[in-house]
Amino acid sequence: xxxxxxxxxxxxxxxxxxxxxxxxxxxxxxxxxxxxxxxxxxxxxxxxxxxxxxxxxxxxxxxxxxxxxxxxxxxxxxxxxxxxxxxxxxxxxxxxxxxxxxxxxxx
Numbered sequence: 001x002x003x004x005x006x007x008x009x010x011x012x013x014x015x016x017x018x019x020x021x022x023x024x025x026x027x028x029x030x031x032x033x034x035x036x037x038x039x040x041x042x043x044x045x046x047x048x049x050x051x052x053x054x055x056x057x058x059x060x061x062x063x064x065x066x067x068x069x070x071x072x073x074x075x076x077x078x079x080x081x082x083x084x085x086x087x088x089x090x091x092x093x094x095x096x097x098x099x100x101x102x103x104x105x106x107x
Contacts, residue, residue, distance in 0.1 A: 005078055008062035011055035012085035018044060018051045019089035022096050026103040048093055055086050 021044045059082050066075045092099065 004058075004062040004065045005075060005082070008058050008079070008082040009085075011058035012082045012089070015052045015055035015086050015089035016092075018048045019092040019096075021045055021048065023092060023099050023103070026100050030103055030106055052086075052089055052093060055089065059083050059086050 059079075062082065063079055066072050066079060072079075
């Protein structure tokens, strides 16, 4: 069971990292860092939906595995945390243009 939980958190962190790959460079530019290195994020952004889908599947498998093992009560808050991180990653990806527009207005 711990293996599924670890994979769930790893997937959630990867999803959050991939989701922020387009917002993070804008934030760094807002703080005065140069923008010449932004081209490296194009390849990461292309895979964002695939990573998010895989992360969502890992979280779902973790929930099902904990339910079948009867350890839902003990692992409930770990699973909720993983689910929340994956949900936040989906929100960042779906509202990416609005977030970028807001950051551009702050420049």
